[in-house]
Amino acid sequence: MSAVAGVAAPAAADRAGAPGLAVQVVQRNLDIPWDLAFTDSTHYLLNERPGRLWLVNTNPAVPRQRVAADFSGVVTIASGGLMGMVVDPGFATNRLFYTCQTNRTPKDVRVVRWRLSADGTRAVRSGTPVISGIPLGNPHYGCRLLFLPDGSLLVGTGDAALASGPQSLTSLAGKILRVLPNGSAPRDNPWASATSPKRFVWNYGHRNVQGLAARPGTTQVFSAEHGPDWDDEINLVLKARNYGWDPKGPDGYNQDVPMTDLEKFPNAVPAKWTSGASTIAPSGISFVTGSAWGTYSGQLFAALLKDEGVLALALDAAGNVRSTAQVPELNDRFGRLRTVRQAPDGSLYVLTANGSTDQVLRVTPK
DSSP: OOOOTTSOOOOGGGGTTOOOEEEEEEEEEESOEEEEEEEETTEEEEEETTTEEEEEESSTTSOOEEOBOOOTTBOOOTTOSEEEEEEOTTHHHHOEEEEEEEETTTTEEEEEEEEEOTTSSBEEEOSSOSEEEEOOOTTOOEEEEEEOTTSOEEEEEBOTTOTTTTTOTTOOTTEEEEEOTTSOOOTTSTTTTOSSGGGGEEEEOOSBEEEEEEOTTSSOEEEEEOOSSSOOEEEEOOTTOBOOOOOEETTEEOOOSOSSOTTTOTTOOOOSEEOTTSOOOEEEEEEOOSGGGGGGTTOEEEEETTTTEEEEEEEOTTSOEEEEEEOTTTTTTSSOEEEEEEOTTSOEEEEEOSSTTEEEEEEEEO
16 A cells, blocks of 8 residues: 555654554454444344344344335435444433434435344334434445533435535535434534534534544544545534635536635635545544553544555544554555444454455454
8 A cells, every 4th residue: 555645654763662463353244334332241133225224232142133124214325324323321221322324215314223122133213313414425424423521412424416505504505513322403503503414513624524533531532534636634623614616616516625625614624634635534433442452542444445444543632633543464465444443341443345255254352
């Protein structure tokens, strides 16, 4: 894998103190798995974009169990379908989890709440959608979910190829949204008193938010975002701020503009990291912690779709990227990678995104 465009090739010192990694294939023959979420220390929910859900034991010798759920409303248009997924912070008692999905009728992107049966064999919808009406436009869907420690839920959305979406506060396109699990807007949202969808907006001016991760031991949250043909970004998620994407042109949707347009929006938030002159398509991101990970501990790992690997980013206390390093055991070996998640036991689970032969990888320090 070549050095990331726009970023200096990482020096050997970037990996000094990092352990070698063992990679084990623990699940096979999947079709575009998009996300996974641990329900306890030995089980996780795993979804597939066409609309399938599994409950999986961390022991790969135990066959995965299909979870019966009504995904008939999911439309698998382009890169859309069943996508982001998280379990409720109170899952141990309430059995709730949430999915972000493209919906057939009405045509939108929405977050749906589910309750998993005690035996894990079925899931039923719990109430109305947590949030709906997120524009569905080919091909930028976003759809990553993240619970914050205060119990609110962040939802990353794409601009839906709508020219005015990212900069319009009344549109849910091109945003990071913040909503409570009951579907209401938190009182401390920037525009919580609005009667329009603006009440759910946490920040705006995004193209296609594909990853969200909370930094352990801090209040910092980071996002990964796809650029057009340049400037993929890693951003620090801040309240009420504009991230500078504005594809509105005289002839409609125009992508020949900066990802973060500081000339048009001088107060826009600059990216903490950018891919520069080309793109690598960062998707699911996760912080890696634990002494066994050596100098990888505390770094942000980003799954790469286009560059087919994982990029490790070392951050300073303010969230600035000090250095980057490719993770050699995962680069150019397993094809496109969609999501990185750290398990309760400290290992990493990585989802491939290649088609009907997709896999779940378990990664551990040697």
